[in-house]
Amino acid sequence: MKILVVDDEADVQPLFLQRFRKEIKNHEFDFDFAMSGEEALKYLHDKHSEVVLILSDINMPGMSGLELLSRIRHDYDTPPPMVMMITAYGDEENHQQAMERGANDFLTKPLDFNLLKEKLKTYHI
């Protein structure tokens, strides 16, 4: 089960690896990381069939998470990957824009991993 995490903060990588270490050990999930929207698109170009879920930050220099979301929804529809947006701005406008562009869910920083894990369960991943 491959999950792609897109965030310009480097420390996001060890954080996800540690919080999901049991799941990784049990081979429930497999993580890959991209540090910008552009990098994520390049990754998807090669391996989009492997990826089941994309977790993306919104505020990044260059291509923003919302732009990435629009491109994914435009370019990859068979099968459509799940996309969850993460942002430090937990305001209504951000949430609405993400949903309009086709996000499956919306999370705010600081990230609540227990909530994330529960959501992953409900989506039967």
Add this chain to the structure above:
Amino acid sequence: MKKAIILTLSVALFITSYGQELRIKKVQQDLKEHTTADTLRVNRLNELPNLITLPVGKLDTMANEALSISQKLNYPEGEVEALLHVASATYQKNNIQQARALMQQAVTLAEKIKDKTYLSDAYAAIAFQGRITGVGKGSLAYDLKAEAAAQTTQNKKLIAKRQIAISGVYANSLGDFTKAMDWALKAEKNSEEINDLETLAQAWSTIATIYTGIGDRANAILYYKKALTANQKLGNRNLEFNLLNRIGEMYRLTGNYTEALKAYHEGLAGPQPAYNTELTESNMADVYVRLGNFPMAFKYAFKSLKSAQQINDTEGEEWIDGILARAYLKLNKPDSALYYARNGYEKANQTGTIEFKRDNSEALANAYVMKKDFANAYKYHLLFIGHRDSMSSAEVTNQTSLLQYNYSLARKQAQITALNQDKQAQRYFITGSLIVLGLIAITVVVLLRNNRQKQKANNLLSKQKQIIEEERDKTNKALGDLQLTQRQLIQSEKMASLGELTAGVAHEIQNPLNFINNFSEVNMELIDEMEDDLKKGDTEESIALAADIKQNLEKILHHGKRADGIVKGMLQHSRASSDVKELTDINKLADEYLRLAYHGLRAKDKSFNADLVTHFVKGLPMVDMVPQDIGRVLLNLFNNAFYAVQKKQKTAGEDFKPIVELITAQNGKYLEIIVRDNGLGIPEDIRDKILQPFFTTKPTGEGTGLGLSLSYDIVVKGHNGKMDVKSEESEFTEFKISIPV
């Protein structure tokens, strides 16, 4: 210069002529040959100190000999004079109390023998001593007693001398020029009647001093020249030197520099006078500064400064410091000017000399203007105005013109009295005197009218002066108000940019918090696991877990510090600038503010996006700067750049990719920060206006129009840096800040 006044009065005490030289020789010979303790020896012992200046020791011995002989012989006249000489010697040995007691003893004895000349001498001695030791007001009473005693002797020369002394006290110690002139004119009249050149020269010199004091330089020059002519016959070199210096002064102050230099050079040309020539030399330095002849100015200024320091003449130093400050100002060297003016101003504050407080505060104000330090320039300008005004003498001039009129009236009156007394020609003169009286009456009417007109003019002048002063106060107040408004505007500009910051800060702080919270939680889980492993005795796994825990803690610490830095940065930004420069890493500072500005804008406009391209040259030197000030400049430039690309994005269509570049580099002695955007660009016709305060292209309410103007002030005035703008309309804008390393 004020101190010259005291000098003349004391100089005039010894005047030697050919006749006197013979007398000195005779007295010295008598003292050598005639050793019998009799009245003749007493008289000679008493006479010599009146003719020449004796060393203190010799004066003491001689005076004491005269005193003991006259006491033995019961010769009170000799005793009184001897007492005064002993007092003089005692005083010169700095025993002021005892000298005073001896003088009192002389007064008592002179009264006892009813000798008014000695009584006058004794009172004059007490007054003179009081004046020199600085109890001037008390001395006036004794000067008046000395004059009253002299009046009873009918000796006009003695009377004139005493009157000159009184005039001096009124002019120099009490500043009452009306009374001073009154007494000086009495002395002039008495001297004229006996045609005594010595007292005439002194009286004229005194009158000239009074005119100097009230600022009437034309009359001062007239009287100094009269005194000089009288002195030519007397041949007193000291008085001549002094008078020529004063004539030079008057010409200098009226701006007639050629005549001034002529007088100074003439004064210095003769043999070395008894006292220092520092005064004249410093005055010449001032003239040469005014004429722009700096080699001569510095020659005389430094020569006289050295002499002034040698003889501890602080007032002289204040005066010369001011001259040097003015010279350096003219040479465009504000730092040297500041050095001397500050020296002079401090010393003048210690001695309380208004004239030099005025000169040096003016030089300080001008030097600060040259250095563009306007706060200090304004401060010293106000001080200068204060000192200048307290020296204004318009009222005094008024008083004296009145007095002059009174005096001419009194002279005519004296003529009338003389006519009446002449009994033989009485009848013959009655008609004449009537005519004279009529003429006088006409003169009086004319004079009265003149005087009234003068008074009118003076009233008008003082009214105008009052209006000017009111205007000045208004202007000063307006200036103060403006400065206050400026400070408030700067603060509001700060608060406006703070608002833009806050949104950026909120975002920036969530990211570190995300890591802090989550790594902490992970660590709790890891510790639980480690406990289990330890219970099981699996040390290998426990050690691996401990390493993970430690690594996570390092990350927590790192992100905690990051959040701390962000909050501190924001607080610093809102605080009034502390103006404290510190060594700053320009790459770090620029990066921090670029992120803040970007996220601040993104918080407002979600759809906005731009490529941030940074080219940081690594290993740049740390630079001394006020970080929050430069941060404010950068924030302003970034905000402008984002605004420009955002605007262009709205019109340019899909293909436009907004780019904001931040470049740091070192260029010789300057560190450069370049902020470049590919936005709207600045139209050529407003490019030279963008640094003006209150200029903005943003809609009303969106910008204060102060951002760039304040940035310019911070970079150029606050950091001696440069700020350059390059732009092409619809293509790009590039701001370059250069800060000296």
